[in-house]
Structures are given as C-alpha cells and as structure tokens.
Amino acid sequence: xxxxxxxxxxxxxxxxxxxxxxxxxxxxxxxxxxxxxxxxxxxxxxxxxxxxxxxxxxxxxxxxxxxxxxxxxxxxxxxxxxxxxxxxxxxxxxxxxxxxxxxxxxxxxxxxxxxxxxxxxxxxxxxxxxxxxxxxxxxxxxxxxxxxxxxxxxxxxxxxxxxxxxxxxxxxxxxxxxxxxxxxxxxxxxxxxxxxxxxxxxxxxxxxxxxxxxxxxxxxxxxxxxxxxxxxxxxxxxxxxxxxxxxxxxxxxxxxxxxxxxxxxxxxxxxxxxxxxxxxxxxxxxxxxxxxxxxxxxxxxxxxxxxxxxxxxxxxxxxxxxxxxxxxxxxxxxxxxxxxxxxxxxxxxxxxxxxxxxxxxxxxxxxxxxxxxxxxxxxxxxxxxxxxxxxxxxxxxxxxxxxxxxxxxxxxxxxxxxxxxxxxxxxxxxxxxxxxxxxxxxxxxxxxxxxxxxxxxxxxxxxxxxxxxxxxxxxxxxx
Numbered sequence: 001x002x003x004x005x006x007x008x009x010x011x012x013x014x015x016x017x018x019x020x021x022x023x024x025x026x027x028x029x030x031x032x033x034x035x036x037x038x039x040x041x042x043x044x045x046x047x048x049x050x051x052x053x054x055x056x057x058x059x060x061x062x063x064x065x066x067x068x069x070x071x072x073x074x075x076x077x078x079x080x081x082x083x084x085x086x087x088x089x090x091x092x093x094x095x096x097x098x099x100x101x102x103x104x105x106x107x108x109x110x111x112x113x114x115x116x117x118x119x120x121x122x123x124x125x126x127x128x129x130x131x132x133x134x135x136x137x138x139x140x141x142x143x144x145x146x147x148x149x150x151x152x153x154x155x156x157x158x159x160x161x162x163x164x165x166x167x168x169x170x171x172x173x174x175x176x177x178x179x180x181x182x183x184x185x186x187x188x189x190x191x192x193x194x195x196x197x198x199x200x201x202x203x204x205x206x207x208x209x210x211x212x213x214x215x216x217x218x219x220x221x222x223x224x225x226x227x228x229x230x231x232x233x234x235x236x237x238x239x240x241x242x243x244x245x246x247x248x249x250x251x252x253x254x255x256x257x258x259x260x261x262x263x264x265x266x267x268x269x270x271x272x273x274x275x276x277x278x279x280x281x282x283x284x285x286x287x288x289x290x291x292x293x294x295x296x297x298x299x300x301x302x303x304x305x306x307x308x309x310x311x312x313x314x315x316x317x318x319x320x321x322x323x324x325x326x327x328x329x330x331x332x333x334x335x336x337x338x339x340x341x342x343x344x345x346x347x348x349x350x351x352x353x354x355x356x357x358x359x360x361x362x363x364x365x366x367x368x369x370x371x372x373x374x375x376x377x378x379x380x381x382x383x384x385x386x387x388x389x390x391x392x393x394x395x396x397x398x399x400x401x402x403x404x405x406x407x408x409x410x411x412x413x414x415x416x417x418x419x420x421x422x423x424x425x426x427x428x429x430x431x432x433x434x435x436x437x438x439x440x441x442x443x444x445x446x447x448x449x450x451x452x453x454x455x456x457x458x459x460x461x462x463x464x465x466x467x468x469x470x471x472x473x474x475x476x477x478x479x
Contacts, residue, residue, distance in 0.1 A: 006201040008202075009159045009199070010198065011157050012170065012195060012197055016186065016193055017152055023150055024151035025052030026052065030150050030151065038146065052277075066106065069103070069120050069155070071104055073102065073103060074104060077102045082094045082274055087143050088131060088144075088147075094126060097124035097125055098124075098274040101123060101124035102125050103120070105122070112172075112301060112320065113172060114169065119160050121157060128147050131146075131147050159209065168224060179325075181297060197214065199212065199235070211244075213235070214249070301323045328364050332346065335371045335375050344378050349374075368398075369399045373405060376404070380409065384416060390416060390463065393412070416463055417464050418465040420471075423456070423460075429455075430459070434451050453473070
C-alpha cells in the first residue's frame with residue numbers, strides 16, 4: 001500500500017483581515033500593535049446594551065474579493081451568531097454568516113504558479129476573536145481583546161487540492177490577488193492571514209471522501225505544504241496497519257518536530273447553535289452596488305503581465321517575475337517611465353534590485369534607492385558614462401546611501417574613460433606587453449584581443465570604455 005493507492009483530498013479555509021479603517025461592527029480602529037486591550041469599546045467587548053452597526057467598507061471589500069475570485073455575489077445575505085465559549089470571545093458568540101454568505105462559488109486560476117485552478121465554495125464575512133498568549137509554567141494565559149470584531153473574510157475552497165504543493169501554489173496566488181486588489185495586507189506575522197487545512201485520503205475509485213482531519217497553527221505557506229505532506233504519510237500509516245480514521249480531529253502542526261499532534265475532537269455546525277443575529281438586519285446587495293465596486297477594481301496580476309508583454313515589449317519571463325508583487329510592479333513601471341527603456345529597467349529590477357531585497361529582507365518601498373535614482377543610473381550606462389561593471393558597483397553604493405548617482409560615481413572614480421587620446425596610450429602599452437596576443441590576432445585568432453582589452457581594463461581599474469579600446473586596437477593593428 002502506498003500513496004499511489006489513494007487520492008489526497010485537501011480543502012483550505014483562509015481567514016483574511018480586511019483593510020478597513022474601523023472594525024466591522026463598531027468604530028474602534030482596525031489597527032495592529034496598540035497596547036493590549038486599548039482598541040476596544042462596549043460593542044466589541046459584548047457588554048450589555050451595546051448594539052452592532054455593520055461597516056459598509058467591509059461589505060465593499062467582501063464584494064471586491066468575490067469579484068477577483070470570480071465568485072457569484074449574493075443579492076441577499078445576513079449575519080448569524082455562532083455560539084461557543086473561549087477566553088478570547090467575550091460575547092460567548094461570534095457574528096458570522098452561516099447559510100447566506102456574501103460570496104458564492106468561484107475559482108482561482110493558478111496561471112502564475114504553473115497552471116490549474118482551485119474552486120471556491122464560498123466566502124463569508126465575520127468578526128475576528130481576540131488573541132490568547134499562553135505563557136510557560138505559572139505565568140498563565142494573557143488575553144488581548146484588541147482583535148475582537150476586526151473584519152474577516154473566510155474563504156473556503158472546494159476539496160479540489162490534491163497535494164501540499166498545490167495548496168502552496170493556491171495560497172501564493174490568493175495572497176497576490178488580495179494584495180493587488182487592496183483587500184488585505186495578508187501579513188501572516190501580524191495574523192492578518194491565517195489558514196486552516198482539511199486533509200483526508202480516499203482510496204482510488206471510491207466516491208465518498210475519507211474522514212477529514214483539520215490542521216491548525218500554520219504560520220507560513222511552507223508550513224502548510226509540510227503539514228499536508230506529513231498528514232498524508234500519517235494517515236497512510238494508519239490504513240497500512242489496518243486501522244481507520246473514524247473521528248474528525250483538529251490537530252496542531254509542530255514545525256520543529258515536523259509533525260501534527262491532537263488538539264481536540266472536531267465540532268460540527270450543530271454544536272455552534274447558529275441562529276440569525278437579532279441585532280443586525282438582512283442585507284440586500286444590488287447590481288448597482290456590485291458594478292460600483294467592479295469599476296473601482298485596480299489592475300490585477302494577469303492583465304498587468306499581459307500589458308507588460310504587449311505594451312512594454314517585455315519577454316514573458318520578465319513580465320511574470322515583475323508582477324509577482326504589486327509594489328515591485330509599480331516600482332518597476334516608474335523606473336521604466338523615467339528611463340525610457342523598459343527592458344533595461346526590467347534587467348536592473350530583476351537583477352540588482354531583487355538581490356538587494358533578498359539580502360536586506362525588506363520591501364521594495366523600504367530601500368534607499370528610488371526609481372528616479374535607478375533611472376539616473378541607467379541613463380549613465382546608456383550615454384557611456386559608466387560601463388556595466390562600474391554601474392553595478394555604483395548601484396551597491398547608492399543602495400546604502402540613496403545618493404545622486406552621477407555625483408557618487410565621480411566621488412568613487414567610476415566614470416568611464418572614453419577619451420581616445422588617453423586610451424590610445426594604454427592600448428599601445430598593452431600591445432607592447434602582450435606580443436603573443438598581437439601575433440595571434442594577426443594570424444586571425446580574434447579571441448586573442450581579449451588579452452589586450454583585459455590588460456587595458458586592469459590598468460584603468462575597470463574605467464576604460466571597452467568599445468573604444470577595441471576600436472583603437474583595430475586601428476593600431478590593421479591600419
């Protein structure tokens with residue numbers, strides 16, 4: 001028995017905090033990093049007599065998310081109370097959407113990740129709970145209720161994902177869409193994107209699904225991939241030993257140990273005793289409202305990639321690379337506009353800029369070099385002021401300081417020497433120092449000129465213009 005005898009069935013539930021200014025049912029700020037239990041009010045604390053008021057912007061972002069995922073937007077939706085007890089849920093219930101979610105079926109294409117697609121079952125609005133911080137030993141558990149009532153969109157996939165890698169690709173694409181559309185910052189470190197995973201194995205040929213296991217405590221997309229791959233093997237081992245998985249469980253992922261462990265037996269919807277929230281009326285979403293949201297959608301990754309190829313003349317590889325991140329794409333476009341050469345801008349952003357981002361572990365908007373500075377640097381290579389090697393040195397220098405490129409190039413002695421009179425003396429010295437290379441050149445071995453040019457470059461400390469050096473060399477040797 002092996003994994004080839006089973007179909008892996010994976011469904012994801014992704015909780016995304018929406019980029020509203022205030023919480024979903026009160027006027028408290030939707031912010032991160034405030035002192036614990038300071039961004040709260042009677043409504044989000046669930047105090048007697050406090051009444052929720054729905055946030056229209058949360059609806060706008062929910063509709064926007066549905067549109068970018070190709071979902072059907074509901075014309076009628078309502079909120080329900082999901083009842084359960086937990087220390088970070090002061091009301092004893094969560095306001096969510098049960099049987100009438102804001103978004104129905106849709107599909108996320110994985111074109112940017114190699115192809116395929118993942119179906120969306122539904123997406124619904126709800127409020128977030130607080131956050132528990134569990135201490136060690138006698139320090140107990142601390143509860144911060146600032147997060148209570150921050151607007152969430154829970155996005156539920158169909159059980160169409162069949163591997164850890166496919167789950168990873170879907171999450172990357174979903175995050176890209178949500179960030180491009182300015183729905184969420186999707187920062188997992190801040191908790192604004194959280195993923196629960198349902199995994200089961202189904203013997204090939206059987207119609208009914210196996211018993212699904214829910215995985216929690218997944219703090220990165222790589223963890224999601226690893227957890228699914230571990231759970232495949234764990235469930236396979238149970239079947240190989242003649243056992244069965246007859247109880248739905250919620251399991252935690254231990255990344256250090258590389259394994260899942262039991263958290264609790266899973267509840268089903270009946271345990272939550274859903275009923276319509278009596279303090280919130282049903283909502284009707286008109287076609288006019290949906291059209292208004294659609295008109296304000298920003299350009300998404302796939303259309304942007306196609307435009308980079310058709311309008312800017314970029315190769316498909318370059319375009320795919322540049323649109324992976326919305327801020328990088330915008331930064332590149334500004335450089336291309338300023339320098340007038342999209343391909344050169346792409347080469348520098350995809351090369352030196354990406355290297356800088358990887359080494360500094362920061363975002364494109366946090367680096368010291370600006371689009372204008374990079375465009376000025378590119379201009380120095382285009383007019384012959386700098387050769388490529390010197391330009392690369394200059395990039396590293398101004399990436400640290402943000403200084404103006406031409407002034408910094410002069411200060412570092414990087415300006416390319418193109419004066420024929422100055423270079424001719426260097427070429428003559430190189431010819432005298434390399435008689436064997438000169439003989440080879442005269443015998444038709446063109447590659448031997450590299451020794452002469454290399455000599456001049458060393459003598460000039462890399463500042464000589466190679467094109468001018470070759471021109472002078474040809475003149476001196478061939479008349």
